[in-house]
Amino acid sequence: ETGVTQTPRHLVMGMTNKKSLKCEQHLGHNAMYWYKQSAKKPLELMFVYSLEERVENNSVPSRFSPECPNSSHLFLHLHTLQPEDSALYLCASSQESGRTYNEQFFGPGTRLTVL
Amino acid sequence: GDSVTQMEGPVTLSEEAFLTINCTYTATGYPSLFWYVQYPGEGLQLLLKATKADDKGSNKGFEATYRKETTSFHLEKGSVQVSDSAVYFCALWANSGYALNFGKGTSLLVTP
Numbered sequence: 141e142t143g144v145t146q147t148p149r150h151l152v153m154g155m156t157n158k159k160s161l162k163c164e165q166h167l168g169h170n171a172m173y174w175y176k177q178s179a180k181k182p183l184e185l186m187f188v189y190s191l192e193e194r195v196e197n198n199s200v201p202s203r204f205s206p207e208c209p210n211s212s213h214l215f216l217h218l219h220t221l222q223p224e225d226s227a228l229y230l231c232a233s234s235q236e237s238g239r240t241y242n243e244q245f246f247g248p249g250t251r252l253t254v255l
Numbered sequence: 256g257d258s259v260t261q262m263e264g265p266v267t268l269s270e271e272a273f274l275t276i277n278c279t280y281t282a283t284g285y286p287s288l289f290w291y292v293q294y295p296g297e298g299l300q301l302l303l304k305a306t307k308a309d310d311k312g313s314n315k316g317f318e319a320t321y322r323k324e325t326t327s328f329h330l331e332k333g334s335v336q337v338s339d340s341a342v343y344f345c346a347l348w349a350n351s352g353y354a355l356n357f358g359k360g361t362s363l364l365v366t367p
Contacts, residue, residue, distance in 0.1 A: 185353070198354075236353075241287055248296060249298055
């Protein structure tokens with residue numbers, strides 16, 4: 141595998157289910173991100189992990205819970221979601237070196253549908 | 256706060272037509288500006304970037320010039336191909352923090 145991979149690619153869940161999205165980066169990067177992409181809206185940054193510590197959390201509801209067990213893996217645990225949470229969830233990674241911008245590499249996303 | 260506004264799509268062009276996708280931004284200071292492209296079924300890829308005023312980013316025949324006086328970063332290509340069909344996102348980085356501010360995206364469809 142190369143780049144940033146995400147599984148599953150598609151997920152349908154009921155509002156009472158618990159599921160997890162998985163992201164893996166094969167680029168040796170030290171920062172990972174979760175974004176939400178909804179139709180007709182800008183991409184929303186949800187969480188940022190740098191060196192496996194959460195450094196940014198943009199007022200995301202607690203029904204979304206991230207986990208970063210190591211620098212290559214990132215999870216998004218989902219529970220009691222709402223239909224408006226249906227979206228494409230994108231994972232990205234980058235090599236952070238202080239406060240300069242470094243290109244973020246994106247995975248293909250998980251298309252989530254909440255019924 | 257910082258924000259990006261880009262033209263609404265979808266944009267439909269014939270092959271070999273000239274492309275312009277408008278992008279304007281609001282930011283304090285001197286942000287870095289980017290165009291990302293998302294092909295069907297894929298994640299976003301960096302297409303080009305510019306980090307200071309009057310810089311021109313270019314890649315794969317696409318160009319965009321950082322115009323501070325008009326706070327714009329319009330994407331252009333002289334002759335589009337069917338393979339350019341995708342969604343294009345304008346984004347800015349405010350030179351601090353981790354967040355990229357994205358526009359809503361412009362869908363481009365190029366027909367043979």
